[in-house]
Amino acid sequence: MTDRTADETDAFLALRDLFSGMTALLLEDEPALSDHVASRLMRAGFERVDRVESGEQALAATADTPYDVLILDRLTAGLDGLETLKRIRTGKGPSADSPALMLTALGAERQKVEGLLGGADDYLAKPVGDEELLARIAAQLRRAGRRARANGGDVTNGPFTLSPGARTLQIRGADGARRAIDLSPLEFAIICELMTARGQPVTKTMLWDRCWVEWNFLPDNFVNIIDARISALRRRLKDQCPEVPEPMHPLIVSARSQSLVFRDLDGQG
């Protein structure tokens, strides 16, 4: 248990590196929420968080300042968040392509689709916990980074090679030969999400959204459902990967209360 606690701290501490030097624009007209989110981002390592209360101010801010991430409330006085985002996206400003998270009280399926079609990269219904927000921002920044590298290829981690295109996870055996690990489609999807996060935490809600795609609602007990699924997956990985040293298991570890991380095997030899 103490081991895991150490991992938890590490996984979220690792985000500090990702976030350091980053700037965010936060559009939120509720001062208490705005304070809260901004302070959490700063504490997580952001260099600067510019806060605005209206769509017009957001447009003015993005006109000449590049932001690494945009966090927009949907319902704001004057120009609303969605319209603001559409204008930022169609404009020529330096933030036109920055990843954007819609953070809003309107959480129905239809509104989510509207938000995503309006140019949002992720759409979160309030209330959103700190952990969820940071992990989601990290995911967007990772994605932006991947786009920049234009490397859609394999992900390696220690002896593991993940090929998202071929939908396989392979391990290099003691003899140097690679062999595929037998996973169900759902298990592969989970591994894929966790490994492409490259040591950064993925929340259970994010996993649910990406892996249990045919479920368009969150069951009450989804945390326990995911935990049980992850336990089974850990066992499966352990059974199929005897070459991974015992202390490295489980390969999937918890981070804080709601997140999971695939252990970084390169960093630990």
Added chain:
Amino acid sequence: MKRRLSGLGGWLSRRTTAQLSIAIAVLAALALSGSVIITGQAVRADQRQKAALAALADYAAMVDKLGVQAWLGADQVTEADAAYFSAWLTAFQSGPDREDRSLEEVCRTGRGGAGVRFIRAPTGKPAGLAELEDARARRLPALGEDVYAVRLPAGTLCPGRDVEVVVVKRQAGALQIIVGRVVDRAGEAWGRAALIVGLSGLLILISGLTAAVFARRRLGQALAEVSASLDRAAMGDFSRRPPVDDIAPELRPLSLRVNRTLDRLEELLGWLRDSSDQLAHDFRTPLARATARLERLEEVESAEERARLARLAGDDLRQLTRAMNETLALRDGSAWVFERVQLNDLARATLDLYEPLAETRAIRLEAEIAPATLLGVRTLLQRAMTNLVDNAVKFSPDGATVRVITRATGTGVEFSIADQGPGMQATRQGSPPANGIPVPPESATVDSHGMGLPFVRAVVRRHGGTLTIRDAGPGTIVTARFSR
């Protein structure tokens, strides 16, 4: 062409039935009047012809009686001859075999027949009705040579009325002779025909207007009935329905449709009312608990207890969020779109989802899944089933069995979830059941078994089904039945 037609159609469609009936009545009356006028003209032509024939006969008789004297040359006529003609003309009455009417009778009745004459000799005073020569004459070539129609205003022939005269104007030797007959103003038969036609026209007009007024009133009443029902429904009272049988036949389909819509709305509103009553409970329980815990938090000194209370209050807030999400799911647009849903597929997916979780506690998930199709809202049914399986797994002791059953019954389909948990009785002690639905206990330590049940019940009712909860001692069987 089509546009023109549709233009006319459009114009017609903007007229009310009453307006159309009036228009038809007026057109019919106009057509009848037209036919009366045309018949009248034909009759008049006939009367003129009769008068012309009589006048020609008169002329012939006159010339015959005058004999050779009429054929004297103009220079041979003396003053004495002229006086003779004048006297003769006064004595001459009429042609040989013509019915004749006295001038007095003609002037009184307006009927024709009386003769008029005029002779002018080269010398002496002319004899007869001098106005015949001066009046404007209209040639009637169809009736014969030298035949004219002359209109004599009141005062010339008859003191009180205009008369029309058909005259023959001829020169007999040196004499200018004008002989004519008064034209019958109108034939008796025509008069009767005109009267009958006029009366029928009036009858048609009156019946048309009556029909229009009746149709308008009947439609108006029917519409008033429908509107009154809709007005009442708009205020939430669905007891009044427009009549279906005792109503204008044109409006029967509308009335039927309105009835069906009102039935549906009443059902939906009833569902909404019941559901919100039940769901309100889902909101109040965690709200009350969170409030109590936050109040305690202010008093408690121990840091450990404070952390525990804060965590529990957080759980309450999460439960509130979930209740809110469920309520929103019920009113979400997609919750109103019905499609064919395979309950067996939903059950299979739910079991797959819970399999690993059940395994961790050695709970066996048994499936008794037979095909069962239902017209419904997939997401809502899936949510309802997930809630029930979730509850069953949560409250079953380790090593127990949870059975999920879907099947078609004689009258519809049903699904059941049977668990071996503590049962509803154990968890709801102290709270009376509301509308037969177990009330979640106010226990602060265990998530209540009843939590989420109002939502499930609302979903089942949304599909016209019933939810029964049976104590299976040990355990509970929750069954949702839907009729086809």
